[in-house]
Each structure stands twice: as structure tokens, then as C-alpha cells.
């Protein structure tokens with residue numbers, strides 16, 4: 397737990413940074429969106445995974461500090477990319493404490509205004525289980541975000557023990573189906589059936605569908621055949637630094 401006491405200093409000293417993982421839009425074959433993922437290179441301990449420090453920051457009451465930093469970084473990066481002619485929607489992962497805050501939407505609007513970045517170039521991802529922590533408050537915030545034009549996705553869908561019936565109440569644009577469902581997609585007919593039905597259900601309710609963690613061509617082809625809208629995973633693109641994104645987006649000639 398002690399590593400979270402290092403977080404404020406780590407932010408000041410630039411030990412935290414964001415990498416960006418593209419999502420492939422199946423219909424166009426292009427990357428229209430990237431997800432920002434946090435990285436921490438600790439001065440003594442080396443790389444610490446967000447899977448480790450994010451839950452600690454949540455528990456220790458420091459997640460809003462991190463999330464506000466990430467939002468500021470992403471919006472600042474967007475201003476730079478847009479000036480370079482790079483147009484990608486950027487998704488930021490938020491936590492329960494962020495999404496139940498009554499000031500989140502105003503904070504985001506202030507940051508967008510400060511960099512003259514449009515709301516539509518930002519989206520947020522919130523896990524299904526975090527959404528369920530305080531569903532009413534979360535939905536209130538999500539409705540506000542949608543009203544100003546920020547995109548919203550449910551992350552890790554299918555792992556959060558929410559009833560499928562809740563899905564229709566979530567005013568989101570996108571459902572990201574958890575990578576756990578890929579494990580036996582090609583070997584278990586029932587697993588494939590669950591994936592196909594999840595995609596159909598989400599699309600039928602008007603949501604765009606994404607599957608994350610796709611590592612092989614055969615899985616990718618199976619998902620495309622099932623009607624998936626977007627694919628994210630190491631097969632197409634690993635998380636990259638902003639510079640690597642630029643090198644990929646701006647091709648000479």
C-alpha cells in the first residue's frame with residue numbers, strides 16, 4: 397500500500413505517462429479511436445502495472461488525482477494532435493469515485509474549453525462493476541457527459557455481475573466485451589454462442605460493440621463474422637506512446 401504515498405511526487409517528477417492503444421474500426425479498416433492507458437516507471441521499483449496501482453489508488457482515495465491528471469494529459473495531447481491533423485477520439489478509463497462525482501462533467505468541460513478541444517473527441521470508459529457501485533449517481537453523470545457530447549463506453553462487459561436487463565438503462569455509446577470471453581471462443585461452441593449473443597444484444601440496443609485483447613487472426617475473423625464493430629488487441633496494435641501514434645498516423649508522401 398505504501399507505493400501510493402509516492403504517487404503525488406511521481407506525478408510531479410513525470411514518472412507517470414500515458415500510452416495509447418488503437419481500436420480498429422472493422423467497417424472502415426482504420427483506427428478512429430485510441431484508449432489511453434496509464435504507465436508508472438517508479439524511480440526505485442521500476443515499472444508498476446496499473447492493475448496494481450489503480451486499485452490501490454482507488455482504495456487510498458487518490459484515484460481522482462490520477463484521473464484528473466489523465467484527463468488533462470489526454471485533452472492537451474488532443475490539442476496537439478488536432479493541430480497536426482491527427483483526428484482520433486481518445487478514451488480515458490475512469491473509476492467509481494470519478495463517475496459519482498457531481499463535478500466531473502464541469503471539470504471535463506473546463507479542461508476541454510482550456511485547450512479548445514471538442515467534447516466529441518473525448519470518451520470515457522467505466523467498467524460494468526464500477527458502474528454498478530452506485531448506478532443511479534453513475535447514470536446521472538453519464539447523462540450529463542452525453543449531453544455535452546462526450547462518448548461513454550462500458551468496459552469489461554460481462555464480468556461485472558450486472559443483470560443483462562440493466563444494459564438498456566445505461567445511456568452509453570459503446571460496449572466493450574471483456575477479453576475473458578475470448579479464451580475458449582474457438583474451442584467451445586457455447587462460448588462462441590455467448591459472444592455472438594452479447595454482440596447481437598448490444599447492437600440490438602443501439603450500442604457500438606468492441607472486443608479487447610484480440611491476439612490472433614482466427615479470433616479476429618470469427619468476431620468480424622459475428623458482427624463486431626471494433627477490435628482492440630495486440631494483433632493489430634499494442635499500446636503506444638504519443639510519438640509512436642504520430643509516426644503511424646503521419647505517413648510521408
Ligand code: G
Nearest residue numbers: 432433434445446447450466488489490491
Ligand atoms: O494497460 P493494462 O492492461 O496493463 O491495464 C491494466 C488495468 O488497469 C486495466 O484494467 C485497465 O483498464 C486499468 N487502467 C489502465 N490505465 C488506467 C487509467 O488511466 N485509469 C483507470 N481507472 N484504470 C486504468
Ligand code: G
Nearest residue numbers: 433551552608609610611628629630631635
Ligand atoms: O481493463 P481494460 O480493458 O481497460 O484493460 C486493458 C488492458 O488489456 C491493458 O492493460 C492492455 O495493455 C491489455 N491488452 C491490450 N491488448 C491486449 C491483448 O491483445 N492481449 C492481452 N493479453 N492484453 C491486452
Ligand code: NA
Nearest residue numbers: 431489521551
Ligand atoms: Na478500459
Ligand code: MN
Nearest residue numbers: 551552572608
Ligand atoms: Mn476492459
